[in-house]
Each structure stands twice: as structure tokens, then as C-alpha cells.
Amino acid sequence: MISTYEPALKKIRHYSANACLLPICSLYGAAVTTVEGVGSTKTRVHPVQERLAKCHGSQCGFCTPGMVMSIYTLLRNHPEPTSEQMIAALAGNLCRCTGYRPILDACKTFCKESICCQRKTNEKCCLDQEDDLFDKEEKVSTRLFSTDEFQPLDPTQELIFPPELMRMAENQPKRTLFFHGERMTWISPVSLDELLDLKATYPKAPLLVGNTSVGPEMKFRGMFHPIVIAPARIPDLNMVKCTDDGLTLGAACSLSLVKDILTNAMAEFPEEKTKVFSAVLQQLRTLGGEQIRNIASLGGNIVSRKSTSDLNPILAAVSVQQVLLSDAYMSAGYSLLSDLAQGEYVSAFRQAPRRENALPVTNAGMRVIFEEGTDTIKDLSIFYGGAVSTTVCAKQTCRTLIGRHWNKQMLDEACRLVFKEIALPGSDNGETVDYKKTLIVSFFYRFFLEVSQSLKTMDPCHYPGIPMEYRSVLQDFKTKMPQSIQIYQDIELSQSPQDPVGRPIMHQSGIKHATGEAVYIDDLPSVDGELFLAVVTSSRAHAKIVSIDTSEALKGPGVFDIITAHDVPATNEFYYSDDPEIIFARNKVICVGQIVCAVVADSDDHAKQAAAKVKIEYEVLEPVILTIEEAIQHNSFFAPKRKLEQGNVDRAFETVDNIIEGEIRIGGQEHFYMETQSVLVVPKGEDNEMDVYVSTQLKLVLQEMVAASLGVPANRIMCHVKRVGGAFGGKLLKAGLLASVAAVAANKTSRAVRLILSRGDDMLITGGRHPFIGKYKVGFMNDGRIRAVDAKYYINAGCTPDESVLVAEVSLLKMDNAYKIPNLRCWAYACKTNLPSNTAFRGFGFPQSALVTETWITGVADKIGLSPEKIREINMYKENEQTHFKQKLDPQNLIRCWNECMEKSAYYSRKTAVNEFNKQNYWKKKGIAIVPMKFPFGLGTRYLSQAAALVHIYTDGSVLLTHGGIEMGQGIHTKMIQVASRELNIPMSCIHFCETSTTTVPNACASVGSAGTDVNGMAVKDACQTLLKRLQPIINKNPKGTWNDWIKEAFEQSVSLSATGYFRGYNENMDWEKGEGQPFTYFLYGAACSEVEINCLTGDHKNLRTDIVMDIGCSINPAVDIGQIEGAFVQGIGLYTMEELKYSPEGVLYTRGPDQYKIPAVCDIPEQFSVSLLSSSQNPYAIYASKGIGEAGLFLGCSVFFALRDAVTRVRNERGLKKTFTLNSPLTAEQIWANCADDFAEMVIGSWEEGSV
Ligand SMILES: Cc1cc2nc3c(=O)[nH]c(=O)nc-3n(C[C@H](O)[C@H](O)[C@H](O)COP(=O)(O)OP(=O)(O)OC[C@H]3O[C@@H](n4cnc5c(N)ncnc54)[C@H](O)[C@@H]3O)c2cc1C
């Protein structure tokens, strides 16, 4: 939070900002409060920190300080905010773990409004629904936290603005400031004259205000400015003049300030005077996030965002006047006229890949003036942004239409003219132009509808307005504070109050996450002589390395050395299968983003600057294989190919009534863990020992890789993992390779080496979820029974095997999802391509192959005219049966989940309501879908699920616990402490967890596949039981003694107070030759129902409601488990509806940061979100009858995909479009739009023939 004092107004302004974009020089005279300053465990934890933690709003904790600061800043300005303000404050924050619901729950406790939904759904308010739950036999709970525990928020206790800064602002005359850095000079003038002089002296120096445009250019695109001029302190550039004629705003005014001023003006002036303000505000509400708007300036937006400014089209349309400073293109301010003539209308539109905090695909500003008292166009302005490199005006169109009546003939012509006039160049960054073209037309259409409706309001006798069913499209989707409910089975009344198992216990590090005390790799204090490492990566997908020229790089300041494959003392290539995993490319590169060499320098900046100077010459090799199709064409696969078959598929196809064939493509997904890959390697100086502090899920292999690369035994490499800021499968082998890069550098330089990948490098280098193609042929009867399936799955593995074959296998094993298919044949191929190597990702192949299954289920439904849910019910596993690899399963809980989800979501009545809505709305449609899930749990072989724990009891009775599991947000340490607490019968507060390390628990398997709690829980239980057995004679002798008495006595009797625990792993196996086995130990079940609304004009959509029912056995910690379900579900929404990786034809990843790659934000979660855990579910195979839950929920995100499909189907049916169609994933706005119509533009015009205006 930045706080500044304005002496003239005697006002302090607090605002949040993105630290990464904020130049330190811009903070002269400002007070900066970071999360550490808000509160700490050593002083006092602030209510925001406390509530965020206690409401379970942190999982990995990496995003938590940012969340705290956004909420805290809002509360400093508005101690009792509205929920609208709260939602807006969080629009610029991202969380990859929680799915936002628990964060919003914490926020709601500060809002002044009731937390009830304020409206009745199915005649019931959310709070009534809660009451109903308690009528049932089973005792369920809906409380995951207790507000009674919360400290009140007391604004008088906040830090005050530093008086010395206030005095400085009041007393010190303003003078020009100069700050000189190593390479840059920052000049901050205080008058316009000075500014003009400076600009004359340094014509190339940019004016820097918020740095949100220049900053990213310098940070990510190699732009460098030796001198920058920061004019924000010049009073004239901050002017705000409000007169009857309008507003004049200084160019340096922040966009937030502009937003506030316009909002106030809207309240102050009559409606006819504020139409322009309203249109500008419309854009400002979704422009960036609050942190961006707080620092980004009006002038900066207008000048720098040539094509993507959301303001320029509307400002141009309303002819905003620029107050120019000089002939040089410098602007002092802008005048916005408030008075519109009678019969004048303005509007602004935008469409972006995500509704909030995303640059627009296209936007527009439009204005029309009619001859007085008529609908004859006197003047028309149409401006578009995002179309070409600057804001463009459809001049010709406007000129042609002057004098025309505002009717459908005019519209028809306008659409055609605009279409012709705004010529779009071909795409150069993966964007398709068709979508933009259609948006250009549909924005005008939308304007037409708006104005037509306004004309009717003005004069209902002459103007009929627009048809009723068109009206809803005039309302944009808005983000509302979501309402949610979580239902879980309460503990038995007989359970001891001290026993924490089954209770919603806060994450063990929750408070530390919120105070910023939790330590991640980059927080570790620097080690003496430490070096920073930056990697140099290949820019070619497949090429021979001809030469590497490091001469320029070595001359860079602070550069210590450059590390290549030649510096690896032992193993550079690791063979886990036929093809190797590679640390440094040696002679050739096999993907863009492969590490060729690395620079070590005395700072991160120096290392990166030098890395950019390494010159590599390549000779391109053929073939370059990027896509699955190209891999098939070149027969390029990683072995083995896998197949599963049951029944007689060919014969079954001969006897079925119908056959459909199809194909679906599912895009890859970036892990986007908040903590990028990070490692600090510290050589200890003797016996080749090294401490490796690393963000990984797999210490065992990482330790092996580092040891093998250095040629030392594994016992010299000590790996330490305190916590991981998110992983989702992305920190397995990839983390091992990166740790080896750092270790080789540390070995060569004998210095500590820190490697923290930038987001861009992380996305470029490490791969993600496999892009997938599923081809299927399905045979079924007229009554909906599916008799035969023949499917082929192709996954794009990238350039090295990693775990791709395993992912392919799992996709086969789990492809049946919830259905019994008597005759089935499926194949899986891991395609070897020249993309970065893909790897494990939550769900591990299941989210893709099960989506293929659900797609052909809907295909069958379409074909025979039954609903998808009927086809699902008909084919669902119903009694004790066998899977397609002959593993037994009891689907009772699958059916229960399905039925409960049907009931809780009131599926059929809502489906009727959706039908009704769709009849009454033409451009907006709703869709609803319910999807079942069977998620098999297991890792395929016994040794992968072995686990160990180590428990020490100290003489003061305190317990130190460790085990092999890694904490990456899933709350494993919290659960393990719960287990130890129950077993030892002591409070959780007596038990501490320090870190996971190879020195305490060796050979720990990866924390993957939802298995962490299952296997480590067994090991912890074992260790605790061993200790308790040893203590039992002492306890028996003194049953009334305390824990401390017994421990003291045990010590005095020389009873060992340290024990290891071990779990051998699950007896799992799979015989791929025979195609049968028991690769899984048990099954989780679930069902999700989602409802959505789409805007057919833009493809935009809103997630209205989701109800999830999950069978996860007896939850050890319902808060953690529900958090996992919701977080995974929202990640699934990302996978299936938003997240899109784009590559150049040469294999360069375009989407390399949050700017281009959109993960779900607060605006994307369902407005109503309910999660229920199936009650009375037991699981004999896992600790305390629980079930591993980390991954399963992700697939349920596809209920949103199918709800969207339902909405699109309804559009297509209504418009008489082709019945069969395939939707690929992600189902983005562009895809939705494209499938609503083959040629939308034509349709817009065509539909007018039937229009009633
Ligand atoms: C994460 C993120 C999300 C964003 N989302 C959106 C969005 O949704 N919609 C949108 O429209 N924009 C968006 N933006 C862009 C943002 O609005 C602009 O970057 C911002 O307004 C620029 O203002 P600034 O003060 O930060 O400019 P700076 O980076 O400080 O300067 C920008 C440029 O403007 C010039 N300039 C500044 N003031 C003047 C002046 N008075 N006269 C002449 N030239 C001047 C400078 O010389 C410089 O070249 C986003 C940016 C980020 C980083």
C-alpha cells in the first residue's frame, strides 16, 4: 500500500499497487506499507490477516500477502466496504489454489451488507437452505470457521502516516529531483516549463507516470531508457476542473482518480449530463485491476496504448479535447464535455479474454446525434480499438449514414460498410481475425439496439424499440459477490474435544502466509558470496548448435562465469526411458526454451542482462514436429504405445442401431503455480556436501539427479523443502533438472547459487498439461445404451519423455469415467514433438480422456434426441461391476452423488427455468449440465506409494514431526499434525513440523496423485503408535499423569523417544500385456451441476451456479478438503473454458505471462457455489476412512464446459444451424461465438429480416 499526503487538501491517499511495476524513485515522499507492516505473529496479527487465515483463504500462501494488502488498503479507505467495492479490490489479484471462495468469505466478514444471498432461489434463501439441512438424519455442518473468534477491526489502531513525511510535504519547497542509478537517471520536474526544457534536452526520454506501459516494455521486451522524465509532481498535470461545461482532468491523474471523479459526477449531475461519463466509466470498471488503475495515468493510457486503450475509442467518439502542452506531443490534460445535445447517444463496448483485468480483444466507442425530434442521423462517430495498431475511425461509414433513419435498413448497410472499411491485417500472435471482425459488427449492432430502445423511451408513439427478447443483451455481465455454501458431515458427539480429526482446522501456516512470515526459496536470506543464475534458452525448435559466443556476456558487469554442458562433471543426460531428460543442450536443441547455458553473476539483473548477450548460432534441422498431426505423420512417438480392450468391439458395432464418429481437441494448460521454479544451492565446502533448498514435489529424484550430475553419492546432497508455493504436478522432473543446472554452477564456482525463474522463462521452459486429441467411434442403441467404443488418444508429449507415457496410460485407465461400456477398445500414444517437454498436471490425463468420453455422451444424446443426463444415467455403472481392465468397483456412492447433486441443484426445475429464459431471450441464452465422476485413486505400483515418517518427542513433551510429503498448499502438514495429535492424544499445539528433508526421511516418493495424506498419514500413525506402545507401560503405571510426566519418566527409564514410521504402499499392479490388473486401490465419486449464461453477440459468458457433491470418505479436515475441491474445480474451469496456450508456427510460445495467459480470477467463479461432501461414506483402505482428494475436483470443471455446450446447442437449434458440431477445449469466448453461428456477421444482418424494429 502506498500512502501519500496532499498538503493543499490536507488529505492522505492510500492505494494498492503492483510492486513489480512501481519504480522506487516514484515513491519519494510516500509511505509504503507491506504485509509485514500490517501485522505479525511477533506483534499483533491484523484482523485482515487473521480472518484470511481462519477462513481458510490461503493454501500454498504465495498469493496471500497480495490478498491481504488489497483488502487492507480498501479497509483503510472504507472501513465498512460494500461487497461491490470488495470484489473490485480483488479483481487484480490472482490465486491458483483456492478458487477464491474462502478468500471472499473472509472479505464478507468486513462488508456491511448481510452475507445472505438477498434473494430467493427456488423460494429459498441460502440461509434457509442451511436450516433445512439440519432436519435430516445425519448431522451435517456448514461452518468452516467461527466469526466469534475474530478480533474486531478497529480503524483507530492502524499505522499513522509518518509525521516527518507530512512535514516534508508541507514545508519543503518542491524542487526538481534527480536520481542516478547504475544505468539510468530519473528526473522529476515540478513545473511545466521545466518539463518542456527537459523534453527539449532529452527528446528521446519517455514521460513516466505509472510505468505500467513503459515498465513492461523495459522488463520483458528489452527496451532501455537511460533517462526518464517523471512529471507526476507537476500540479498542472494533476488538475481536476469541474464546471457546468464538463470536466478537465490532468494527464497525470490516475485512472482510479478519474473513475472516482466520474462516479461522483454521476451522482451529482442529472442523467442527461452524465452519459459521456457513464460510457467512460463503463470501460474504467474493467480496465486492468485496481492496482493498475491506481498508478496508471490517463495521459499514459491515451498516449501509450495505441491499439489496446479502452479509453481512446470512447474519448475519440465523444471528441474529448486534448489540452496540449507544446508542439511536441505532450498532453497536459483532457476535457470531457458533460452536456450532450438532445437526441445524442454515446456508448462504449469491450470484449476481452477475461472479463476483468485483461487487455481487450476489441473495443469500441460510438456516438450518434439525431436531427432534433427525429431519428435522422445528423452526426455519427464510430471508433474501434484492438483492430489495428491504433484506434481507428469508421469515417466512411459514418459519413455515408448521415441523413439516414435509425432503422433496420440503416443497420444492414452500416454493418456491411463497417465490415468493409475496417480492414484487419492477418494475425501475427496467434489471434484470429474473424472474431475481431465479428465483434466490430456486433458492437455496432449492440449500439443500434441500445439507441433504438432509448428512442422508444423518448418517444414511444413513434419508435417501437426493440423486441422484448432482445433486451437482455443490453445488460453486460457483472461480477457480484458470490454466495456459497459448504456442507460436510459433522464429527460424532462422542469424539474427544481435543481430537482434531474431522474438524475444519486452519492451515498450519495460514497465519504466517497472511503475515508474510512464511519463507519461500526467494525469501531465504542471502548466503555469503552468493551468485544469481539466469538461463539462456534455445530460440529454435530443432537445430544443431553451431557455436555459442559468450564473449559479450562475460564482459557484463558482475558476471562471474558461464556454465554449459561441458561444465557438468558427470551426468548431463538422464535415461529413465529410451530418450533422455537433458540438463544442458550439448550439440543440438530439440525445442524452443531448452536450456543451452547459464550465466552466474552477482545479481539477478546482471545475470539476466548478460544472458541476453549470449549469441548462439544454429543450423536448423528437419523435421520440426510441433503438432500431434505432424507427429502422427512422422510416426514420432515415445514407446510404448498402450492399448486396452474388452468385449468384442467389431461385432458390437455390427449390431448397434447407430454409430457416431468424432474428434475433440483439448489444449494444454500451464501450471501457473504462483511460486515459479526456484532453488538455492549452497556448497558446504567439504566432502562435496551441498544443501539444496528447493521448490519441488519430488526430493528423491531431485537428489538423485543433482548427485548424478555432479558425480557424487546421494548422501552428500541434502534437499530441504519448507513449503512450495504451488506445484500441481509441475515440480517433479523439471525441478530436478533446474536444481542440477544450479548445482553444476555452484560446483564450478564453489559459491552458493540461486535460480529463480521469471514467469516468462518458467512458462517457456517447463511445459505443462499435455495437449490432447481424442478420436472416437461410438455404437449405441436407439434407447441410449452404448454398446461399443473405439477410441484413440494422442497426447503431445513434447521433446522428452518425462512422465508422458504414464499420462497416456492413466488416460486409458480412467477413460470410462462413470460408465460401463461392454465393448471397448482404446489406444493411447505419447507424441514426440519439438515443443517443450510436457509433464504431470493435476488429474494426470484423466481430465482429458474423460472430457472425450463426456463429449461422445453428448454426441449420442444429440443423435437420438434424448438429454445428455439421460444418456449418462442409462450408461452409468450401477451395481458391483468390473472396469475395462477387470478391477472391481462398487458404484453405490457414484449413484448417491449423482442423485444428491440432482436434488441439491434442483436440476429439473432449473432446466425448465433455463428453457423458459431461453424462449424469452434471443441474444442471451442459458445452459445447464450435470456430469458424474468416478476418480480412481492409486499410483499403479506398490513402491510409488511407500512412505515414511519420523517423530521425535523432546524431554519438555514437545513433538517434532516430519514425513516424506511436501507441503504445496494441500495442507498435508496440517493433516499430519491432526493425525499425530489423535494418535498421541495430545493437542496439536504440542506438535511442530519444521521441514521435509532428505536428511530426516530418505527416499520419499513424490507428493502426487492425491496420495500424500493417505500414505504419509499411515506412516505418521505407525511412528506415533510405536512411540505410544513404548510409553504405554509408563502410562498404565500412572494413568492420571500428564503427557509431560510420562515423557519425563520415559526419558529417565531410557525409553527411546524417537521413532520412524513406515507404510509399504498399496498393493497395486497393472499387466499391460493382458490389459488387466488392480492399478487403483479405491474410487472417489462425485457429480457437478453448472449453469451458465452466454452472450451470443460476443461469446462472453457468466458462470451462474455450480453445485458439487463429492464422496471423499470421512474427511480428516473438511476445510482443507473442500478447499481442494473448489480450487481444483476452478482450475478445471480454467482448463476447459479459458486457458489457451498459443505458439508461433516455429514453435515459440506466445503466451508467456499473465498478460497473455488468463487463469480464472474472482470474476470467473460461479455466482452461487455449493460443495457438499457425501455423508456416511467409509473407505477401508485409507487413514481414518478418508480418501485422497487433491486432483478429482478438477474434472468437474467440465460441467461448465457442458453447460456452455448446452447453451450453444440451444442457440443452434433455435437458429436452425447444423445439428452435429464439436466443441474443442478451451471453450473460450471466441469458440462460443464461432459455434453460435457459422457466419455471424451474415446472421446479424440476416436476422433483421425477421426483426421487429
Ligand atoms: C496488468 C495491466 C493490465 C492493463 N489492462 C488494461 C486494460 O484492460 N485496458 C486498457 O486500456 N489498458 C490496460 N492497461 C494499460 C494501462 O492502462 C496503461 O499502461 C496506462 O494507462 C499507462 O499509463 P502510465 O501512467 O502507467 O504510463 P507510463 O508507462 O508511465 O507511460 C506511458 C507512455 O505514455 C507517455 N505519456 C505519459 N504521459 C504523457 C503526457 N502527459 N503526454 C504525452 N505522453 C505521455 C509516456 O511518454 C510513455 O511513453 C493495463 C496495463 C497493465 C500493466
Ligand code: FES
Ligand atoms: S493460496 Fe493463492 S496461489 Fe496458492
